[in-house]
Structure formats: C-alpha cells, structure tokens
Amino acid sequence: MNRHPFTAGASSEKPRVLVAMSGGVDSSVAAALLLEAGYDAIGVHLQLWDHGAANAEREGGRCCSLVDANDASRVCDRLGIPYYVIDASQEFRTHVVGNFIDEYAKSRTPNPCAECNSHIKFDFLFRKADELGCELVATGHYARVLHDLEGGPARLLKAQEPAKDQSYFLYGLTQEALKRTLFPLGGMSKDETRAHAVRLGFANAAKPDSMEICFIGKEGYASFIERHAPDRLLPQGQIVTLDGQVVGEHPGLHHYTIGQRKGLRITAKDPGQYFVVGFDRAKNQLVIGPESKLYRADLQADAMNWIQDLPESVEGVEEECSARIRSRHDEAPARVRRLPGGKAIVRFLDPQRAITPGQAAVFYRGNEVIGGGIIAEEGLPQ
Amino acid sequence: MSSRSAVYLDFNAAAPLHPRVKEAIAAFLETSEFPGNPSSTHASGRKAKAILGEARERVAASWKVRDADGLLFASSGSEANQLAVLAGRGRAPKNGKDVWVLSPVEHDSTRQLRADWEKAGGQALEMKVDRNGVLSFTDEIEEKIREGRVALVSLVWANNETGVLTDLEPIAKACSASGVPLHVDGAQAWGKIPINLSTLPVDYFSASGHKIGALSGTGVLWKRTGMPFHDPILPGKQEKGRRGGTENVLGALSLGIAASHSDPAAFEARCFPLRESFEAKLKDGFPEVRLHGEESRRIANTSCFHFPGFTGASLQIALDLEGFSVSSGSACSSGALEPSHVLTAMGVPPEEALASIRVSIGTSTRAEELDSFLAALLRLKVRAQKIPGRQAPRDSVQRSPV
Numbered sequence: 001m002n003r004h005p006f007t008a009g010a011s012s013e014k015p016r017v018l019v020a021m022s023g024g025v026d027s028s029v030a031a032a033l034l035l036e037a038g039y040d041a042i043g044v045h046l047q048l049w050d051h052g053a054a055n056a057e058r059e060g061g062r063c064c065s066l067v068d069a070n071d072a073s074r075v076c077d078r079l080g081i082p083y084y085v086i087d088a089s090q091e092f093r094t095h096v097v098g099n100f101i102d103e104y105a106k107s108r109t110p111n112p113c114a115e116c117n118s119h120i121k122f123d124f125l126f127r128k129a130d131e132l133g134c135e136l137v138a139t140g141h142y143a144r145v146l147h148d149l150e151g152g153p154a155r156l157l158k159a160q161e162p163a164k165d166q167s168y169f170l171y172g173l174t175q176e177a178l179k180r181t182l183f184p185l186g187g188m189s190k191d192e193t194r195a196h197a198v199r200l201g202f203a204n205a206a207k208p209d210s211m212e213i214c215f216i217g218k219e220g221y222a223s224f225i226e227r228h229a230p231d232r233l234l235p236q237g238q239i240v241t242l243d244g245q246v247v248g249e250h251p252g253l254h255h256y257t258i259g260q261r262k263g264l265r266i267t268a269k270d271p272g273q274y275f276v277v278g279f280d281r282a283k284n285q286l287v288i289g290p291e292s293k294l295y296r297a298d299l300q301a302d303a304m305n306w307i308q309d310l311p312e313s314v315e316g317v318e319e320e321c322s323a324r325i326r327s328r329h330d331e332a333p334a335r336v337r338r339l340p341g342g343k344a345i346v347r348f349l350d351p352q353r354a355i356t357p358g359q360a361a362v363f364y365r366g367n368e369v370i371g372g373g374i375i376a377e378e379g380l381p382q
Numbered sequence: 383m384s385s386r387s388a389v390y391l392d393f394n395a396a397a398p399l400h401p402r403v404k405e406a407i408a409a410f411l412e413t414s415e416f417p418g419n420p421s422s423t424h425a426s427g428r429k430a431k432a433i434l435g436e437a438r439e440r441v442a443a444s445w446k447v448r449d450a451d452g453l454l455f456a457s458s459g460s461e462a463n464q465l466a467v468l469a470g471r472g473r474a475p476k477n478g479k480d481v482w483v484l485s486p487v488e489h490d491s492t493r494q495l496r497a498d499w500e501k502a503g504g505q506a507l508e509m510k511v512d513r514n515g516v517l518s519f520t521d522e523i524e525e526k527i528r529e530g531r532v533a534l535v536s537l538v539w540a541n542n543e544t545g546v547l548t549d550l551e552p553i554a555k556a557c558s559a560s561g562v563p564l565h566v567d568g569a570q571a572w573g574k575i576p577i578n579l580s581t582l583p584v585d586y587f588s589a590s591g592h593k594i595g596a597l598s599g600t601g602v603l604w605k606r607t608g609m610p611f612h613d614p615i616l617p618g619k620q621e622k623g624r625r626g627g628t629e630n631v632l633g634a635l636s637l638g639i640a641a642s643h644s645d646p647a648a649f650e651a652r653c654f655p656l657r658e659s660f661e662a663k664l665k666d667g668f669p670e671v672r673l674h675g676e677e678s679r680r681i682a683n684t685s686c687f688h689f690p691g692f693t694g695a696s697l698q699i700a701l702d703l704e705g706f707s708v709s710s711g712s713a714c715s716s717g718a719l720e721p722s723h724v725l726t727a728m729g730v731p732p733e734e735a736l737a738s739i740r741v742s743i744g745t746s747t748r749a750e751e752l753d754s755f756l757a758a759l760l761r762l763k764v765r766a767q768k769i770p771g772r773q774a775p776r777d778s779v780q781r782s783p784v
Contacts (some may be wrong), residue, residue, distance in 0.1 A: 018702075042703065048719040069717055083716035084699050131696035132703060313593040 010229050014040040017136040017182060018120055018129045021045050021075065021083075023068030025204050025216055026140030028075040029196045032183040034138055037184075041138075041160040043076040044128065045069050046120065048092040049215040071204045074219035078201065095119035097228075098217055104225050105232040107169040108358030108377075109257040111169075111327070112213055117141075119170030121156055126177055137151040143167040145178055153308045154178035156369040168327050170306045171362045171372025222255045237284035239266055239349050242277065242293065250286040253279050259294055259354030275354075280379075295351035299325070301361045301373035304342045308370070319371060321363040323348065336363050336367070336370075344373055389751045392707045393593075394542050394742035396685060399636075400595030406639045407597075410632055420629050421620060425520075430631045437638030438579050441602055444641040445587065446578040453620050454611075455634045456605045459569040459590025460491030462535075462603040462614070465496050465625070466565045466586035470614040470618075470700070471534035471603065474502035479524045479533035485509040485548075486727035487569055490712065492536050493723075493730060506645035509537065513729045515546035515675040531563045540570040541726040543740055545684025546674035547575065548581065558583035563609065570592055573644035575683040585609045591633065598641035600633040652745045654682035660741070660752045661685055667756060668763065674725060674738065688738040689759065696717035698739055700765075704758045709740045 019031040021043045034041045069085055074170065076083030096116045121139060129137050142159035143166050153175055159165040173181065185193055190209075197205035197229035216224045225232065231369070235355035239248040248266035250256065258277040266288070268274060276291040316338065322331040325347055334348045346361060355375060390398070399407075410417070410433075418426030422432055434455070456462045470719035482499055484492060486508045496506045508527065509517045517537060519527075524534050535557050540547050549565065557564040564588040571577060573594040579587055586609065591600030605611055611624050618626015639776050663672055664687065674686045689697055698710035698719070711719040721735035730738065741755070 045717075073717070080501060082703060084702075085719075086696075086721070088701075127693060128696060131692050131766060132700050133765060162559035171775070 003058060012236070013135055014038060016040040016132075016134045016136040017044065017138050018125065018132060019043050020125055020139045021072040021135065023071035023075075023209075024140065024205065025202065025207050026193060028140070028184055028202050029193045029200070030070070030138055031075065031081065032079055032196065032200050032202075033184040034182065034282055039136070041077075041079070041081050042132070042134065043072060043081055044125070045072040045083070045085045046088045046092075046125070047085055048088055048120065049118075050098070051090065056177040071207070075202055088120055091124050091137070092116070092120055092215075098118060100213075100226050100253075101229045101232070101288055103358045104221070104254045105229055106358075107210070107253045107256075107281055109356045110358045110361045112215075112374075114169045114172060114360045115329075117169050122177045122181075126180070129180070136182055137177075138182040138184060138186055140263070141166045141170060141183050142185050143170050143183050143188075144180050144187075147179065151179075154181075156307050157365045158364070158369070159183075159185075160187045165245070167364075167369050168324055168362050168372075170358065171307075171360060171369055173307070175308070176307065178307070208252065225254050225258055226252075227238045234281070234284045237286070239286045239288060240266065241268070241274075242287060242289040248289070253281070253284065253286060256286055258351050258356040276332045291353075294354045296355050296378070297343065297349075297351040298347045299355050299361060300376040301344045301346065302342055302376050304338070304344050304371060304373035305376060306338065306371035307368075309337065310381060318347075319363075319365075319370070321365055322365070324362045327353060327373065331362075331364055335365075342373070343376075344371075388702075388705050389755060390707045391743060391747070391755060392709050392742065392753070393744035393747075394545075395709055396592045396598060397573075397595045397744050398746065399597070400640050400643055403595055403597070403636045403639045403642050404463055407632065410635055411450045417631055422633060424581045426533070428645050432628075433527065433631050433635050434629055436656075437634040441641045441652055442571070442605075444644055445576065445604060446580045447604055448580060448746055449715070450605050450606035451622070452605045452609075453605055454624050454630055455637070456601040456625065457630070458491075458601040458605055459567070459588060459593070460489070460601070462588035463489060463491040463567055464495060464578045464599040465603050465611075466588050466605070466612075466613065467534065467536055468615070469493075469494060469611045470503075470563045470586050470609065471499070472742050473498065473613065475504045475533065477498075481505050481507055481523075483507050483509065483519075483523050483526075483535040485537045486511050487517070487541055487543075488536060488538050489542065489569070490723075491566060492538075497696065502678045504533070511727050514678040515544045515724075515728050516678055517548050517553075519556075527556075527560045527562055530561075532560075532567055536565040536567070538567040538570070540574060540681045541675070541724060542570045543684075543722050544678075544686045545680035546675040546678045546729070547569070547680060548573075549679075550584075554583045557608055557644055560618075570681060573640075573681065574646055576646050579604065584695075591640060593636040594640045594644045597633050598635040600617055600630065600637045602637060630738060632739040649745055650682040653747070654744055656743060656747060656749060656752060657682055657685060658741075660756070663753075663756055664760070665757075667760065672734075674728065674730065684740065684742040686725075687737060688734045689763075690737070691763055693733075693735050695736055697762070699738070700762050701755075703756060704762070705745075706758055708753050709742075710738065711731075711736055 016305045017034055017039045019041050031041050056335040073083050096112050100110050100112045100116055125137055142164040146155040159304045176215045219382055234253050236251050238246045239250050240246050247268045256276045273290055273343040274288040275291055280287055315346040318335040318337045321336050322333040332352055335347050337345045357375050357377050359375050360372050361375050363370045415429055416426055417430035420430040420594035438450040438453045441453055468635050507523050511517055539550055554564055563585040566584045567585050572589045585606045587604045589602055595776045614625050616626040618624055670690050672688045695710050700706055710721045721732040725735035726732055
C-alpha cells in the first residue's frame with residue numbers, strides 16, 4: 001500500500017484516518033490494511049437510507065441495512081478500532097435520491113453512485129473528518145490517488161486491476177478531497193481483498209458485492225419513483241417511430257432509458273429491431289428507431305469537475321483523451337474541450353452507442369482521470 | 383486500539399458496579415451452597431428463593447415501602463415501565479377510562495406503548511413541558527380527570543437527559559384525590575434523591591438496577607397493595623404469577639445490595655459541588671453554551687448543554703476519541719444518533735438537540751476529570767473554528783428534496 005505523504009512527517013503522532021465502512025468486505029479490508037500500515041483508523045458507517053421493515057434481515061446486494069451496520073461494527077470490534085454510525089440520511093435524501101427522482105422525471109438517466117461519492121462520501125464525510133480531527137479519509141474503492149510530496153495537485157488513477165476499477169464513480173472528487181484521500185485497495189484484485197479478509201478472520205469475507213442501487217429494493221426503480229414523486233411524472237402516452245408513426249403506448253417515460261429495447265409494447269413489424277432513441281417530452285412521446293440511430297459522435301457535458309486546473313491560456317483547447325459515457329462502457333478515443341461555466345464539449349473519433357443524458361461522462365488520459373461531468377440534453381436523432 | 387483511557391461521565395446511562403455489589407457477586411459465585419432454581423422446593427431452591435426475598439426487603443427499605451410483596455423483579459427499567467403501564471392502564475380502554483396521561487419527556491419504553499393504546503380506541507394526552515423541562519397538566523387533562531376518564535398517569539420523576547426533577551408531590555396528591563392511578567418512572571431518581579413511597583401516594587414505581595451500581599439487565603417494579611397486576615408479558619408461575627421465567631437470582635442479589643448502599647444524601651453532597659463548579663467553569667469558558675433545564679430543580683449530577691460548532695452528533699464522537707464518555711441524543715436501531723425527544727419537547731431545535739451532550743457524574747468522579755473534560759472541550763472548540771467552510775455542492779443539476 002502506498003503511504004500517504006503525511007506519514008513521512010517527523011510527527012510521532014499516527015495520522016488519524018476516517019474509514020468509511022459500508023459493512024462490505026472492501027471497506028473492512030481497507031480499514032485493516034490502514035491499521036496494519038500504522039494509521040490511527042476509526043470506522044464510520046453512514047446511515048444513508050432507512051429500508052424500513054426489510055432493515056433487519058440480510059438481503060444480498062443492498063447496503064445500509066442493520067445487517068450491514070452490524071457487519072461493520074463487528075469488523076471494527078475485531079480490529080479494536082472505534083466505530084460510529086453517523087446519520088447522513090437527510091443529505092442522501094436531498095442530494096442523491098432527490099436528484100435521482102428529478103432526473104428521471106426529466107427523462108434523464110442519473111448515476112446515483114457518482115452523485116453519492118461527490119456529495120456524501122466526500123463533501124459530508126470531510127466535514128465529519130474535520131470535526132473528528134481526522135487528517136485523512138479512506139474508502140474501499142478500487143482506484144488510486146497519487147499524492148504529491150511537495151503538496152502539489154493529487155492525481156486520480158484507475159485501479160491496478162481493470163476489472164474492478166471504480167474510478168468512473170469518483171470523477172467528482174475535488175483536489176481538496178483527493179489530497180486527503182486514501183484508497184488502500186487501489187493496487188489489489190478482488191481475490192486479494194477476499195484473501196486478506198479470510199486472513200483477518202472477517203465474517204463478511206464471502207459477502208457478495210453490492211450490485212444494485214442501494215436505496216431501491218425489489219420493487220424496481222420505476223415504482224420507487226412513482227411512489228416518491230407521483231405528481232411529477234408524465235402519464236402514459238404514445239410510442240412513435242422517428243417518422244412520427246404511432247406504434248404503441250408507453251406507461252410513462254420514466255420507465256425508459258436511451259438504448260433500451262426491452263419492455264416496448266409495439267405493433268410494428270419486426271419489433272425487435274426498435275430501440276428507444278429519444279423522448280419528445282412536449283408531446284409525452286417515446287421515440288423509437290433502429291439501432292443505427294443510437295450512434296452519435298459528440299456530446300456536451302455540464303457540472304464538470306476537473307481533477308487538475310489547466311493554465312488559463314489553454315482553456316478552450318482540445319485535449320486528447322478517452323471518454324467513458326457509462327459505467328460499463330469501453331472508453332473511446334475522443335477530444336474534449338473545457339468551456340467556461342463548468343461545461344465541456346466532447347467529440348469522439350468514432351460514433352458511440354446510446355449517449356444518455358444524466359449519465360456521467362468521464363475523461364481519461366491513459367490510466368489517469370482528468371475530469372468528468374454529466375451528459376447534457378441532446379435533440380432527437382436526425 | 384490506541385490508548386484511549388476513558389474518563390467516564392455517563393453515570394445516567396449506567397453506573398459502575400458498586401464495590402459491595404462486586405463483593406456480593408464474588409461471594410455468590412464462590413459459595414459452596416449452590417443457589418438453584420427459586421421455584422424448587424429443596425434446600426438449594428430455598429437458598430435461591432431466600433436471596434430473592436432478601437433482595438426484595440432491601441429494595442423495600444430503600445423505597446420505604448411496607449409491603450415488599452408488591453415488588454417484582456424484571457429484566458430492566460424498560461420492562462418495569464411497560465409492566466406498570468400495562469397493569470395500571472390495561473391494553474385497551476375499559477369502564478369508560480379511555481385516557482392515558484403521560485409526559486412528552488418520558489423514557490422511550492413508556493412512549494412506545496402509546497400507539498397500541500390509541501389503536502385500541504384509547505386517547506393518549508401529553509402533559510405540558512416548558513422550556514425548563516417542568517411538567518404540568520393541561521386544562522384538557524384536568525378536565526378528563528374530573529370526568530373520571532383517566533386510566534393512568536405515567537410520568538418520569540427525574541429526567542434522564544436533563545436531570546430536571548418533577549415536583550411529584552402535588553401531582554401525586556391530585557391524582558390520589560381524584561382516584562387516578564399514578565405510575566412514576568424512578569430510574570434516575572433512585573439513589574440521587576430520597577424516595578419515600580410510604581408518604582408519597584404513588585401506585586406503581588419502576589426503576590432499573592444498573593443506574594445505582596447493580597448489574598445491567600435488572601429492573602424492579604413496585605405496586606401498591608390492591609392495585610391490579612394482571613397483564614404479564616410472559617405468563618408463568620414465578621413472581622406470584624406476575625412474570626414468568628426463572629428469576630435472575632444474581633441480578634436480584636446485585637440489585638438488593640446496591641439498593642442498601644444507595645445514599646442520596648452522600649450522592650448529593652459529593653456530586654452537587656462538583657457539578658456546580660463544572661457548570662460555572664463551563665459558562666465562564668464557553669459563554670456560547672446553552673444549559674438545558676438550568677433554571678429548574680435538577681438531580682445533583684447532570685448537566686445537559688448545547689455546544690456550538692459541530693454538526694450532527696460529531697461532538698460526542700470527537701469527545702469519545704479524546705477519551706471522554708458522555709452521551710448525546712438516543713441511538714436508533716442502527717446505532718446512529720437521533721435528536722433527543724426530551725430536548726425537542728422543551729423547544730430545543732432538532733439540530734441543537736443533536737449537538738447537545740449530557741454529562742452525568744457519580745460519586746467516584748474526581749474534580750480533575752471534569753477539568754480535563756473542560757480542557758478537551760476547549761481543544762475541540764479551537765479545532766472546530768479552524769474548519770474551512772466547505773464549498774457548496776455543484777449546483778448545475780437542479781435538486782429538490784424528495
């Protein structure tokens with residue numbers, strides 16, 4: 001594990017690090033490795049969402065249940081480090097769940113995990129870290145931070161193991177946060193992490209990874225949104241082809257995302273060749289078309305966060321990069337231009353499939369994240 | 383863990399085992415005459431039963447009740463509270479008595495019984511609490527009392543969070559004069575103020591053991607002779623059919639010994655000057671601090687105050703990391719802290735309530751411990767002042783609360 005430059009200081013005091021612990025195996029091992037590396041680790045479990053009755057029982061893939069809080073607590077007991085549960089449910093409700101619903105209500109497809117990392121795991125957590133006298137914050141994410149020994153800008157890198165890389169979700173971290181952030185698992189594979197968990201005797205060593213959106217249960221995201229914002233959703237409407245032909249009815253635009261093929265009840269011939277290609281919100285119509293209409297070569301992003309500022313002289317100059325437009329997208333070569341007002345324009349060398357407003361676009365140079373933002377609205381395909 | 387030797391300032395949550403209790407437990411464990419099951423009729427059972435009987439006598443003496451048979455051992459103060467309410471009030475209204483009066487600053491174990499009562503057609507009326515934590519009947523409650531509709535009044539004598547004392551005598555006399563049964567939660571009063579149930583017209587009195595130096599997992603309920611007790615949570619033959627399950631003999635033993643050694647006069651003589659000096663220094667050093675219930679009569683060991691500069695429950699956590707055990711709010715099932723309902727009922731805003739802490743001392747607390755606590759508060763204040771204002775969240779995506 002790379003040492004943080006803070007540990008290089010002459011101070012005999014161990015640097016105190018706040019470890020965000022979900023109760024999963026990754027953050028548990030992260031805490032243990034920090035402790036072994038000589039940090040004064042304290043475990044903090046953020047209570048983000050109340051799952052109600054389902055709370056007390058183990059249900060795979062969802063976090064924030066009592067079971068998870070209890071797993072985190074047991075790991076800390078085993079490590080002999082202090083452990084606290086901090087309620088962040090109000091912040092989570094506003095910044096993550098509220099945004100999630102707003103975005104779907106606007107027929108966009110949000111990425112709540114990236115929002116959560118920016119607003120909760122870092123903004124909120126750093127405030128707590130300051131109050132608790134923690135110089136550093138650590139999580140079990142698979143990504144790496146390179147700290148500058150001279151105090152210069154920190155760099156955000158992909159994880160060593162491409163299969164587990166989570167840097168896409170971390171593009172929103174500011175310099176202020178990165179300089180104080182540790183990702184102890186950045187150089188490790190999941191197998192190595194599990195091996196550590198077994199070595200450490202953690203009860204959660206075999207716990208499955210969380211895969212789904214943590215605040216959405218079995219009901220699925222569409223009925224979650226209907227339950228929380230019934231008055232902000234458009235009613236059912238028509239499904240039309242790009243040439244305006246009505247071919248079916250949709251139960252509400254929030255059920256769909258760009259590029260979706262499943263769940264289209266249409267009366268066209270050869271229905272399997274149709275995909276969602278856009279939304280006509282003025283007419284409350286879901287627009288479908290052939291797969292070829294999903295490809296575009298450019299996008300605009302806003303709410304940009306650049307990991308490092310460029311000198312003003314080069315603002316507006318195109319930078320070569322590779323861009324990722326959703327978490328499971330193979331990043332594609334592109335040129336990105338930084339614009340004022342937190343915007344960016346991206347041109348791909350080759351057109352990309354299903355560029356989806358609301359998703360994060362993250363830009364890399366090699367293994368390094370240079371920045372990211374939210375994909376802005378696009379018109380309908382021509 | 384790094385060497386965080388804690389200074390313990392949370393006696394209202396649990397007091398350390400009394401030295402005499404430790405000795406009694408050691409003797410119990412070492413004895414050659416094994417105390418068996420109190421329900422057994424043989425010698426070993428009689429031995430256990432005798433321990434229970436002696437413990438009952440000791441508690442009776444501590445509360446000055448003539449009838450030790452009215453005492454029932456329970457698993458906790460919470461259970462004792464619930465047994466008292468279910469016995470005194472019943473599970474559902476009957477004979478036209480459909481009103482249960484409680485205070486908004488009751489312990490959760492009492493408050494939890496509200497929903498079922500209302501579901502059963504009953505009405506729960508809360509007493510008034512002013513900003514100093516003082517309780518009084520509302521006009522509506524007095525009217526219901528006159529109409530003979532009140533099944534039970536439940537109230538806490540000494541508040542666990544603020545330490546504010548209810549002026550019990552006039553309320554008890556008013557209830558008694560109107561024939562309204564009164565349940566008093568004495569968990570924080572026991573050992574801290576004199577208790578005399580032979581002169582105070584109380585019908586049910588509940589308390590827990592670990593607040594006075596007995597083992598945790600022990601509680602005790604007293605009911606006045608003639609008051610109903612017919613609704614056990616766990617039916618069985620033990621405790622005269624009032625509570626099933628083999629009794630916690632060791633727990634009862636510890637309770638009895640702690641009861642015999644509880645000494646409110648000594649407690650007050652020791653704690654009051656320490657607390658007064660602490661609060662004087664606190665107000666002097668931190669004029670921004672707001673002491674809750676300061677103007678009221680309080681038990682001698684408790685200070686509850688808001689200390690600005692920290693969000694949520696961070697102050698309590700920061701103090702724990704500095705080696706000081708104090709309490710803040712109440713923990714929800716996940717372990718996250720919630721604002722104290724006691725403070726919010728007194729009109730304290732929820733954010734302030736969550737950032738308030740309770741310091742409660744005991745006879746073993748030393749003045750230096752409180753001084754080092756004040757020094758830690760100062761360090762934390764300085765640290766909090768250095769925290770930069772964090773930048774507002776990126777705002778280009780419109781957000782609205784759910």
